[in-house]
Amino acid sequence: MFGSKTLFSWAAKRSKDFYRKKSKIDNFRSRAAYKLIELNSKYRFINKEDVVIDVGFAPGSWSQVAKKLVGNKGKVIGIDIQHIAPPEGVLPIYGDIRDPNTLTKLFEALRLLHEPNTNDSIDCRVVDAVISDMLHKATGIRIRDHALSMELCASALHVALTFLKSNGSFICKFYMGDEDADLQNLLKSHFRFVQVMKPKASLKESREAYFVCLERKP
Numbered sequence: 001m002f003g004s005k006t007l008f009s010w011a012a013k014r015s016k017d018f019y020r021k022k023s024k025i026d027n028f029r030s031r032a033a034y035k036l037i038e039l040n041s042k043y044r045f046i047n048k049e050d051v052v053i054d055v056g057f058a059p060g061s062w063s064q065v066a067k068k069l070v071g072n073k074g075k076v077i078g079i080d081i082q083h084i085a086p087p088e089g090v091l092p093i094y095g096d097i098r099d100p101n102t103l104t105k106l107f108e109a110l111r112l113l114h115e116p117n118t119n120d121s122i123d124c125r126v127v128d129a130v131i132s133d134m135l136h137k138a139t140g141i142r143i144r145d146h147a148l149s150m151e152l153c154a155s156a157l158h159v160a161l162t163f164l165k166s167n168g169s170f171i172c173k174f175y176m177g178d179e180d181a182d183l184q185n186l187l188k189s190h191f192r193f194v195q196v197m198k199p200k201a202s203l204k205e206s207r208e209a210y211f212v213c214l215e216r217k218p
């Protein structure tokens with residue numbers, strides 16, 4: 001009969017198809033939308049009128065979900081290396097998050113959102129949530145993929161620490177490996193609540209999970 005490996009990959013394929021089909025019906029740009037929906041229904045880090053930065057937004061389903069949650073009075077800024085048109089109502093910034101010029105563009109975008117008629121600089125800690133679903137192209141070598149993911153997490157954390165209000169939230173995808181515990185300890189030094197979660201829409205065989213960090217310390 002079926003080996004456990006066959007059953008496992010059948011179950012994974014079935015769940016992949018389920019969320020992919022659902023995303024078409026619900027008009028989301030990708031199945032990843034359901035990961036953010038589940039994370040936010042559990043932890044409520046995005047609310048009406050919030051300012052949200054979505055790091056690695058393309059193709060844009062997290063930004064679609066975030067924009068719905070913040071409503072007309074809220075703002076969503078999406079950052080990505082890929083020049084993909086953003087969902088309606090989302091402000092795109094194109095660039096590598098590891099490049100300081102991208103942070104400058106982000107600062108400028110936040111200044112314009114807050115003070116459209118002046119050149120005054122703003123306090124840059126005006127953001128309620130930084131969410132990162134960033135991923136590099138997988139190399140297939142676990143140690144390498146983990147190291148690359150940790151580098152992206154560090155860059156996303158830098159954005160969070162630069163722009164988050166106190167009590168703001170940081171959600172970050174990571175590829176599991178040896179350095180998770182060190183990163184988790186670092187996150188605990190900046191946030192009062194830190195937990196690892198793997199949403200249902202995340203394939204079981206994938207080594208991805210999410211850090212959920214709430215209540216940034218002042």
Ligand SMILES: C[S@@+](CC[C@H](N)C(=O)[O-])C[C@H]1O[C@@H](n2cnc3c(N)ncnc32)[C@H](O)[C@@H]1O
Binds near residue numbers: 058060
């Ligand atoms: C898994 S996709 C994100 C999917 C998205 N959350 C959605 O729901 O549509 C990962 C994204 O991270 C972006 N990315 C990877 N490295 C990046 C970097 N250094 N700077 C900015 N974006 C990056 C990729 O271009 C890709 O679009």
